Amino acid sequence: MNIPAFTGGNAPPRIASPPAIALHQVSHFFGSTPVLNHVNLTVPKGTILALLGPSGCGKSTLLKMLAGLLHPASGQISFDGEIVASGTFSLPPERRNLGMAFQDYALWPHMSVRQNVAFPLQMRGVRGALLQEKVMAALDRVGLADFASRRPSELSGGQQQRVALARAIVAEPRILLFDEPLSNLDRDLRESLCEEMATLLRQLGTTAVYVTHDRHEARALAHKIAHMDQGAIARIDLNDASVVSPFVA
Template identity: 85%
Template sequence: MIIPAKSSGNALSRTCPAIAIHQVSHFFGSNPVLNHVNLTVPKGTILALLGPSGCGKSTLLKMLAGLLNPASGEIRFDGEIVASGSFSLPPEKRNLGMAFQDYALWPHMSVRQNVAFPLQMRGIKGQAQAEKVMAALERVGLADFVSRRPSELSGGQQQRVALARAIVAEPRILLFDEPLSNLDRDLRESLCEEMAVLLRQLGTTAVYVTHDQHEARALAHRIARMDKGAIARIDTIDPSAVSPFVA
């Protein structure tokens, strides 16, 4: 069971959106993948990028992560340009947390070491690191698994480790690339609902890529539906009216 995080009590500034994407285009060879995408994500919002394979949602997420650079247009975080046609801020300087469908855990490291890695990259060591790691693992219900290796965990437990690693450094933005797609349906539904609770408790801006509309509705405040490299429409979800995974 995921344990909700304690509120930090810090009021977020509302002077500019957490993410602003303006006229972003991209090509693979001569094939357009993103076509003048415009999108804003207010601070604290969970946005789902929803669409079929090949619609451009994962490409857009990789641009937010700094793994791809747009051919044109610009991306801003909190008003700061992080990517344009001629500039890209390195991923490690964007203050992001990321979780992927393949978990991306280091098999030779323990759960504790995997979760601690983002803190090491930021120079956080010793007792401060240990406390943050345990707090993150407690939030995802894995405090008793700190010494295990990924191979000793189930798929759901591995994804919880990946989630703990994504949140441990308290990033300004969380990015998810279909993180539940490798799980069976029952486990996917259960973990999705728990993630929704955790993300709302954290209050962190998040972008969640999925092709599953029920998963999107269970998690997100807003759903940006993508088609042929463009935003086709944006729906606002009322969490109180959502019945997760009901068609």
């Protein structure tokens, strides 16, 4: 029996998927000093958001909240509609399905490049041929497939940061977090690696939050830029510099 296609006007409403990241009234204190002040923010899936501002404005603290390295004093943080932190609860970092890269690279010096990149997968129980396949694919993406057997001490600063990037993406996390990963590099190398990262992040299509104090870096990498000041988001700009409503990325 042929069933005609539905053409009526009472189709069920389309349910929008939750944002990749949602913060509601998130606050944090160091002692009695407020560091984050009732931050509200949503980041749609696939968006690269830069947190831009001077030292002490709260951007790294906010990133550490997303990573699970700090807990909010109040408010709520959700990933894909799942609450990962509140004033009374915090999901451990290893259960948040994140990839992270920091300015000091955080590579284990006694491990080879291959072993450093393999670590997040091993923590998830990946072994054998699949492990090696995924590690080499990640290293190939950052142009370091031929350096898999080297130690971090045998690499330049830019190469070490590429290893850190490969380690961040190898497990295909739902969110990538970057805390000023290029700040230790000289200007020319920073600019070239910034372009490479921008291309890679857009190819991956992964939601990413990128902390920086460099306006040019933010513009090269991000779809949108959240300007932070005194623990709050002052405004969010599109990458074409047109201002959109505060608190919604």
